[in-house]
Amino acid sequence: MTSERRHHGAPALKALVIATLLIGLSAATQAQSLVELYQAAKGFDAAYLSAKAQADSTQYRAAQARGQRLPQVGVKGTVTRQHFDADSSVAGAFPGITTPSGDFAITNKTIALQARQSLYNRGISALIEQADQSLVAAEADLKSAEDDLLVRLSQAYFDVLAAKDVLTTAQANKSALNEQLASAKRNFEVGNATITDTREAQARFDLATAQEIAAANDVTVKG
Structure with a gap:
């Protein structure tokens, strides 16, 4: 059940997370945004909506059963x-x-x-007891679905957040190495550096570019 829930609605959940984080929220608002994401996710997450519908239906049937005891x-x-x-x-x-x-x-x-009004009806009492037991089980399933949604959302949120941090670092590193490569080329042109210095700077820049691409892909995968 839990395994199915973790895969149910995952693309939409991740899309919501990545869209929110791409706005560039500050650290002070990230906790608030996570709460807002949780409330928004309740509106479309299939596993949660299924458990909510079941709980609502069971609650309605329990109310109907109790109603048979009324005058x-x-x-x-x-x-x-x-x-x-x-x-x-x-x-x-x-x-x-x-x-x-x-x-x-x-x-x-x-x-x-x-x-x-019937003072006592064994059949009605049994029906009410069964309906109440079903309601307790449905409410427990709903609570489990809420907890599972929060876990999945938090995991996706912090995974994307961490991937974005790695990407930001990779982009900054690439930018710095790009300046070093440009400087090495200028020094080589005026005779202040060897071709080896230029090639080493180029190799470091190429590695930084590959790391940036990998970090960007990781954000996409987690998002």
Whole structure:
């Protein structure tokens, strides 16, 4: 698992590191930039995102399982409608009173709120326990993915930083030897140096050039 994570998203991670370091951050801001790199890497690192998605999904399922223990609330409504004949109904209730003929109706509406909660359900309790165990495991995997991302990012960061230091030193050495070579050539032209001095200066410069190329390649590989 850890081995797979170390190779997952490595090119993008290294690209982020090298892009940041090429800006030329000072030593005072390098620690801050590493924290910012870590936060940025969380947005695209495949291993971390996979663990985060799994943890979120497991947390949602655990919440659903616990929800089954909550009271179940329902609403029940009834509507009744009674029809009456005006002549017979009123005449029966009030003899001797003359009323208009015709029908009329009375509508009754009833709404009831019902709540039920199981005091103990073995099946629900087992489901909640299983969901909680899965959540603990998923959160542990997420923490492991976070730690692994930080290790990989830090390794890439300091590898590139060290490679850049070597390249900077190689470039400075090449620049100094280039001046020595130019001086040796001028001295040879005016007779103050031998051809051997010039060739030795050229050899040192060629070696410095090769070292610079190797250092630049190392930055590219680590980046």
